[in-house]
Amino acid sequence: MSIRQLFLSATLLLGTLTACASVDTTEPKLRTGPGVTTESISLGVLTDMTGPFKGSSIYRIRGYELYLDDVNKRGGVCGRRVELKQKDHAYDVQKALDGYFELEPQVLGFIDVAGQPMTAAIEPDLMQTRALTVPGSWAASLLGNPHMMIVGTTYDLDIINGLDHYKRKGALAAGDTIGHVHLRGSFGDNALEGSRFAAENWGMKISEQAVTETTANLTEQIGALKAAGAKVVVLSLTPPQTAAAVGIAAQLGWNVPILSSAVSYDPAMMESPVAPVFAKQVLLTSPVAPWSADVEGVRELRDGYHQRFPGEEGTLNTVHGYTVAMAFVAVLEKACGKKDLTRDGVLRAFHDTNSLKTKSLTGELRFSLVGRPSATQSYMSRPDAKVPGTLKVEENLHESELVKLKGTRAR
Numbered sequence: 001m002s003i004r005q006l007f008l009s010a011t012l013l014l015g016t017l018t019a020c021a022s023v024d025t026t027e028p029k030l031r032t033g034p035g036v037t038t039e040s041i042s043l044g045v046l047t048d049m050t051g052p053f054k055g056s057s058i059y060r061i062r063g064y065e066l067y068l069d070d071v072n073k074r075g076g077v078c079g080r081r082v083e084l085k086q087k088d089h090a091y092d093v094q095k096a097l098d099g100y101f102e103l104e105p106q107v108l109g110f111i112d113v114a115g116q117p118m119t120a121a122i123e124p125d126l127m128q129t130r131a132l133t134v135p136g137s138w139a140a141s142l143l144g145n146p147h148m149m150i151v152g153t154t155y156d157l158d159i160i161n162g163l164d165h166y167k168r169k170g171a172l173a174a175g176d177t178i179g180h181v182h183l184r185g186s187f188g189d190n191a192l193e194g195s196r197f198a199a200e201n202w203g204m205k206i207s208e209q210a211v212t213e214t215t216a217n218l219t220e221q222i223g224a225l226k227a228a229g230a231k232v233v234v235l236s237l238t239p240p241q242t243a244a245a246v247g248i249a250a251q252l253g254w255n256v257p258i259l260s261s262a263v264s265y266d267p268a269m270m271e272s273p274v275a276p277v278f279a280k281q282v283l284l285t286s287p288v289a290p291w292s293a294d295v296e297g298v299r300e301l302r303d304g305y306h307q308r309f310p311g312e313e314g315t316l317n318t319v320h321g322y323t324v325a326m327a328f329v330a331v332l333e334k335a336c337g338k339k340d341l342t343r344d345g346v347l348r349a350f351h352d353t354n355s356l357k358t359k360s361l362t363g364e365l366r367f368s369l370v371g372r373p374s375a376t377q378s379y380m381s382r383p384d385a386k387v388p389g390t391l392k393v394e395e396n397l398h399e400s401e402l403v404k405l406k407g408t409r410a411r
Helices: 003-022 054-073 093-106 116-129 140-144 155-168 186-202 219-227 239-251 267-271 275-281 296-308 316-337 343-351 401-410
Strands: 040-047 081-088 109-113 133-135 177-183 205-211 230-236 258-261 282-286 378-383 391-398
Touching: 040 054, 040 093, 054 081, 054 109, 054 296, 054 316, 081 093, 093 109, 093 116, 109 116, 109 316, 140 186, 155 186, 155 230, 155 258, 155 282, 155 378, 155 391, 155 401, 177 186, 177 219, 186 205, 186 230, 186 401, 205 219, 219 230, 219 239, 230 239, 239 258, 239 267, 239 275, 267 275, 275 282, 275 378, 296 316, 316 343
Parallel strands: 040 081, 040 109, 109 133, 177 205, 177 230, 230 258, 258 282
Antiparallel strands: 282 378, 378 391
16 A cells, blocks of 8 residues: 555544544433432422311312323323422411421422412522422512412403403493402402502592401491492402402392402302302402313313312312413423423523413413513303302403503503
């Protein structure tokens, strides 16, 4: 072989070796954080299982479990089962803090933190730990926290959509008075913002009555709204207070249309003496579909629920839990795709989620709009004891033009 041939052969060999060395076929390694093992991903549930809100919590947890069961049957997320670690705080702040500090090192994030006082107590630590958290609330005040996943329409927009429904039905017109009885705090104050915004933009008046969670007798408040000539009354109260307020209106012979957020409703009301009044006068507005809704997501949920709990029916809280689980898993899957199941990786995936369809369980979700609700549409339902879940859909997902205006002003 000539020197020239040897040189060419060596050059070709070197080129081949260099090309091989430049191609990295190694699969990127999955980064993981707290709560993630080779077999499972753990999510925290810090809720009220034995206190005043145990009924809604139990049904919401069933919604999580049903969705996660389906996910795990399909192989989980990143080849790992998604599991729940649960703690009961019995609606006690100190118990919630104790439960949080026990759960936090064991979980990737929190799929449920129930109760406004409990959420407020742990929020400072969440800013440090950077764990993605779903509060049991739709308060707009939580939108400023980049670690909070609010699944659906906030209380103020829910109320605007509900009042818009009454306005389109002819129950409200310019110059009319909207009456609103509200709890002081993030729920009631945020709902009241919706009534105020509607009154201001529609040329209406508003009559307000504020109460606390310990206010038991609402005769004075309902009487004041009747005297003010309210054409529609909005109630942003606890479920027992809502039942009392509706009963008082009936005692006064006042057949006024009533609007309430779904969180103020308990299906047990339809087994009480005020059931006929609820069926006749009350409209419920909600970010998620009621149990009886004839939409794809709820049909799938009902089928799975009836297989697991034969002879039982779920509630709107079950739908809420199922919807939250769907959204949380979608974020985990996005983080898995980026090979980053650390808490920061999950947060990045959360903030990058700009379109998540939920099969009409709620409106299309967008978590990428900083400071804005993830959805702006609401369901309208009527209490009906004959309907599974006791709520009958009166109007499917709807967004008021006024909600769009509020969003424009917010920006």
